[in-house]
Amino acid sequence: MTAPLLEVRKLIKSFPGVRALKGVSLSLGRGELLAVIGENGAGKSTLMKILAGVQRPDSGEIALDGTTVELRNVHDSLRAGIALIHQELNLADNLDVAANIFLGREPLKGGLIDTARMRREARQFLEAVGLVVDPATLVSTLTIGHQQLVEIAKALSVNARVLIMDEPTSSLSSHEAENLFKVIRDLRSRGVSLVYVSHRLGEVRALADRVTVLRDGENAGNLEKTEIDHSRMVKLMVGRDLSQFYPHVPRKPGEVVLKVERLQTRAHPRHALSFEVRAGEIVGVAGLVGAGRTELLEALFGVLPAVGGVMRIGGCALAPRSPKEAIAAGLALVPEDRKKQGVILEMAVRENLCLARLRRDQRFGFLSPTGMARLSADMVAALRIKTPHDRQVVQFLSGGNQQKVVLGKWLALKPKVLLLDEPTRGVDIGAKQEIYRLMEELADQGVAILFVSSEMEEILGMSDRALVLHEGRLAGELARGALSEEAVMHLATGSERLAA
Ligand SMILES: Nc1ncnc2c1ncn2[C@@H]1O[C@H](COP(=O)(O)OP(=O)(O)O)[C@@H](O)[C@H]1O
Ligand SMILES: [Mg+2]
Structure with missing residues (x-):
């Protein structure tokens, strides 16, 4: 058997006064969409931030392709091919779409930013997420839904193999959410593996290949594709039966x-x-x-x-x-x-x-x-x-x-x-x-x-x-x-x- 693309073993993370993660494990296969669900405070965002190198765990292991990796900072994670789309988006409002996609990695010509080339290359990533906007548009003029697509385009531009989305639909309209689901399905069919954090069980049921449930900083259970239904998810999240x-x-x-x-x-x-x-x-x-x-x-x-x-x-x-x-x-x-x-x-x-x-x-x-x-x-x-x-x-x-x-x-x-x-x-x-x-x-x-x-x-x-x-x-x-x-x-x- 080949190792899963990403494997997390027994992660522990404490904040002053709280143990956010008490030994959490999960694994993600190639081209798989894994939903991570759990009540508020279950530890989902903390786990995702650790994978993205935003926070460091107290202990535990992360392996990619079967090899243990150290994710000391965001650069380490990006280099390993892991990108996180934050719940609160992370774009520079005063820059245009292309500049946001290539922020910190701008193509240069004679020591200056090659804007024409940057915009040309941005187009191909915008196309991949189905976003029809001019790469020279200021991001502050885009809707939240479109800004999110710019973030995804940015993740694709660094060749992310693992794309993590933390509650991506929380501030989208239902129309924008539908569009996002289309993009997600498309990415998966092109071999990108996704970790999808959500509260909304309807969309989890519609999208996920597998579900990992966290409760109070611990693993509460996993559901395979055929087991994903509302009552099983709720039961694992709250630890009691739906009838109750x-x-x-x-x-x-x-x-x-x-x-x-x-x-x-x-x-x-x-x-x-x-x-x-x-x-x-x-x-x-x-x-x-x-x-x-x-x-x-x-x-x-x-x-x-x-x-x-x-x-x-x-x-x-x-x-x-x-x-x-x-x-x-x-x-x-x-x-x-x-x-x-x-x-x-x-x-x-x-x-x-x-x-x-x-x-x-x-x-x-x-x-x-x-x-x-x-x-x-x-x-x-x-x-x-x-x-x-x-x-x-x-x-x-x-x-x-x-x-x-x-x-x-x-x-x-x-x-x-x-x-x-x-x-x-x-x-x-x-x-x-x-x-x-x-x-x-x-x-x-x-x-x-x-x-x-x-x-x-x-x-x-x-x-x-x-x-x-x-x-x-x-x-x-x-x-x-x-x-x-x-x-x-x-x-x-x-x-x-x-x-x-
Ligand atoms: N930076 C932080 N400082 C202190 N406590 C935190 C911090 N981040 C998260 N926590 C705490 O860790 C627990 C898990 O939070 P979080 O990972 O955000 O949960 P979720 O995303 O599942 O709602 C919560 O009790 C939260 O208050
Ligand atoms: Mg959260």
Whole structure:
């Protein structure tokens, strides 16, 4: 048997107060795409930085082609053919694309940089990653997705045999991500070996040849191609079963709280949507990208007012023209992009938690400083928000805890209907489970919950009932008993139409 291309044996790395890696091993075959997954803090980035020569291990071995190598710095790693695309990209903003690709290795002519040749050669690497831009373009003018492709082109220009990507899709749009996957598949078919670090299990399932799972600085297990599925990955990441992961318990739903009648969103005015959500019911909204899920929530909440139809909340008809009207009627929306719309990152936990209440009750002005302190303390406790104190600025909290602050802000209004858009996007698995538990608690208290999710497991795990949208139309409704991945996909892709 030939040795694997890259082999890591028992790496140990400590930082003051933390053992980030406690003897981690992995191996990578030629032309293979190995996904490395694990919860936040599992040690993934530390391992990748060691392979890229950015950090040095305390002990352990790294072998390439069966020969032990010392990676003392980034140059050693590059010389060995290992390149890392960092989570935060590493380009020089003030230089053009070609200069970034050849930074430190510029072709010279008569002692000066041969710009013409550099740009000519840059073209061939840009072509390899499918990026159609002039090599003389300043990188600061490119989108994040394109900057990332420049980084990959740069890695190819140093002949990287092992390309490591650390959470490469975390700041990409879904379109940019799709393009990146194409480039990745293409590189693999040309013999480049890849280590792909990601949180997003859907893309891991779509891309990986093998999966290595880290948990708490240790190897938690490996999955071969045929074993890669969501529940196995989650089980290894969290060390427990998926059935225990979703705390869902069936409840007897109460009265209809939200009744939507022939609602027409601005994005898909040709389709009228009608459905109900009862007290204590958790209704999932599934669909592919572009199905109109966010637009539905935004129409209900008056962000982008509907062009037709009404809804009834506890019997009162309304067609909100603004979030203010929706809030007054008992609705709350936790938006998908919490950084843009959900919290004010520069403000403290307490101010954020009280924000929605203060705005609504402005006219009455009855939330005193002590009232605020109490409300905030209650929310921090109820949501188990991990923060040293509630005067902490929100941007220093983890993603999961920021999301809990957004939730808390809306829960302070005691809404009758809670709208959640991708409630667990970008939060780690521990915080995910806490958000699920919270949804359950709210449903137990009689709140009607409508949540949009792109994660199949979340729709299947958390919904009492699911609505499936396809290109703006309500393609179908599935009761919990009828919920399955196949049934959802069937409706989401519009294939029931084709069959008819
Ligand atoms: N430079 C550093 N200094 C101190 N602690 C660090 C440093 N880098 C990482 N850590 C700690 O090491 C652990 C693993 O972190 P990391 O490798 O970034 O995990 P992951 O990428 O899986 O989220 C965490 O507890 C983290 O706080
Ligand atoms: Mg990381």
